[in-house]
Amino acid sequence: MKKIGILILVFMLGVSGFAQTKTGIEKNNYVVSTSKIPQLEPIILTAEALKQEDGHKFGDFQIVLYGRNVKELTDKEKMNNYVKKAKAAGVEIKVCKLSINYLKIDKKDLHPYIKVVDHAFTHLLQLQKNKNYYSIEL
DSSP, X not given: XXXXXXXXXXXXXXXXXXXXXXXXXXXXEEEEEESOGGGHHHHHHHHHHHHHHHGGGEEEEEEEEOSGGGGGGGOHHHHHHHHHHHHHHTEEEEXXXXXXXXXXXXXXXXXXXXXXXXXXXXHHHHHHHHHOEEEEEO
């Protein structure tokens, strides 16, 4: 009888341990913040490398731009090149609303692929806190 109880206990522990490990595959999510537009290209190259390295574990990759240099985002020709590469790599490009407001940039002057976040640093911290993103600021 004692052996049956031990067997049931081992079975139950094994099943609960298996259930905990099979809850889903965790994705690797990344966010990079920068105030320098020319850094978009090497950041996108980094995203491509991580996507290849992570394979099915690759999740979301965001670039958040802020500061006075975001006025360069209104250069349609330059941004078309960056956006094309970002789309191909699965990278989202975001810009700080405070920065574009300070510089009096109309959202309509931004490439449609570029999304606006209320505040760059708040956005970064929320991603780190609530969604477990790896983060770096350049």
